[in-house]
Amino acid sequence: MTASSSSNVGARAIVTEPALSLRGVSKHYGAGAARTVALADVSLDVNRGEMVAIMGTSGSGKSTLLAIAGALLEPDSGEVSINGTRLKGMRARARARVRREEIGFVFQDFNLIPSLTVLENVALPLDLGGAEQSTARSEARRALATVGIRERSKGYPDELSGGQRQRVAIARAIVGKRQLLLADEPTGALDSVTGDAVLGALRGRADAGAAVVLVTHDARHAAWADRIIYLSDGRVADQLAAVGPEVLLAGGGR
Amino acid sequence: MSVKHSLMALLDEGDRYGYELRAHFEARTGGTWPLNIGQVYSTLERLARDGLITRTEGDDDRQVHYALTELGRAEVAAWWATPVPLAAPGRDDMALKVALAINAPGVDAAQVIRVQRLEVMRHLQEINRAKRASDSTDAAWELVADAMIFRAEAEIRWLDHTEQRLAASATLKPSVKAKPAPVDRTSDEHTEAAR
Numbered sequence: 351m352t353a354s355s356s357s358n359v360g361a362r363a364i365v366t367e368p369a370l371s372l373r374g375v376s377k378h379y380g381a382g383a384a385r386t387v388a389l390a391d392v393s394l395d396v397n398r399g400e401m402v403a404i405m406g407t408s409g410s411g412k413s414t415l416l417a418i419a420g421a422l423l424e425p426d427s428g429e430v431s432i433n434g435t436r437l438k439g440m441r442a443r444a445r446a447r448v449r450r451e452e453i454g455f456v457f458q459d460f461n462l463i464p465s466l467t468v469l470e471n472v473a474l475p476l477d478l479g480g481a482e483q484s485t486a487r488s489e490a491r492r493a494l495a496t497v498g499i500r501e502r503s504k505g506y507p508d509e510l511s512g513g514q515r516q517r518v519a520i521a522r523a524i525v526g527k528r529q530l531l532l533a534d535e536p537t538g539a540l541d542s543v544t545g546d547a548v549l550g551a552l553r554g555r556a557d558a559g560a561a562v563v564l565v566t567h568d569a570r571h572a573a574w575a576d577r578i579i580y581l582s583d584g585r586v587a588d589q590l591a592a593v594g595p596e597v598l599l600a601g602g603g604r
Numbered sequence: 605m606s607v608k609h610s611l612m613a614l615l616d617e618g619d620r621y622g623y624e625l626r627a628h629f630e631a632r633t634g635g636t637w638p639l640n641i642g643q644v645y646s647t648l649e650r651l652a653r654d655g656l657i658t659r660t661e662g663d664d665d666r667q668v669h670y671a672l673t674e675l676g677r678a679e680v681a682a683w684w685a686t687p688v689p690l691a692a693p694g695r696d697d698m699a700l701k702v703a704l705a706i707n708a709p710g711v712d713a714a715q716v717i718r719v720q721r722l723e724v725m726r727h728l729q730e731i732n733r734a735k736r737a738s739d740s741t742d743a744a745w746e747l748v749a750d751a752m753i754f755r756a757e758a759e760i761r762w763l764d765h766t767e768q769r770l771a772a773s774a775t776l777k778p779s780v781k782a783k784p785a786p787v788d789r790t791s792d793e794h795t796e797a798a799r
Contacts, residue, residue, distance in 0.1 A: 570756075590726060
């Protein structure tokens, strides 16, 4: 169960918005005979502390969903909210700020800047946001520490292994106060052991309170998530909720 | 998996008592296959009968000590050198069921595949959780868990592949097209919204 709405600890009732909320989101590409529906009336909440995997064949709408969730693409209809802020009607500049300050992206090909050190790469979103350099650097160091790669902060991306680069990319995605991570096939180019380490790092972020959305075609990777959503022809075809502790006790664990 | 060869492989590392063999077996296979002690002793009796091990009564206690014979050592060496035979083909329940579904009148094969995939996915999620929850120094258990994880992944890939083949050849079974999927998506999303 994903308790999201409110926690009433004494008088300090804190209402927590989902980190990501999609309501009746639809999107199509093309027109006339070439018109294809990418997403049809998709609703989805992702809460902090939760990792959700999106699965589906190519063309099922996974990437469109991630692009819309990341404020990179506007839906034809429906509502998208990031940490309670509705994106609809927002100007491009404001939308860019939401993207920069609230959302972290992790892609298959890392997208690190080769001429910047690891630390500079991770600090970049904060630098672009106008943070003081010393603040940006210390936040970047903290983010690198959380993915276990702080000791490489002075190195350059091409001196790192694929798995290390992806962990740097995750650090960059979580630097600052961002609590929504969107990952698109983040283990694509990595061997299975390294891929598991990257998944472990994403899982660790969710366990530490971030909301993580993982797009993957790999069931083994989706299994790290609390919830798995199957898209088919732009619709949510199936959902698999978190495995309850009772199942754990009865089954797998020792 | 052969209990016989597993016990002999453990005896190849040193002579042992029966209860020790069981404890070692469970520790080395991550406890995923609990052996009962009766099974251990009956296997040991057969091995002794076939001249693969010797049994020695202890002096002061009643424990029986087991050791490999030369014949037994040769058998273990041959076992390590030989691949484990694969399961007989055509005995895969899941493949059989889906194969039947594809041509069964009035059966939505795509739905059969989806239901099966959710089940395997749930299993995969459980193993992943159990593995994460386990002591990371328990390499034996992790190895066995990985084996289960990769096997489940392969099953899901096969189901995905079959689903796509089915969709690509929609002419294969036109009769199922009209049947609505039993999953009520609207209520799913309302549940989702209420969270």
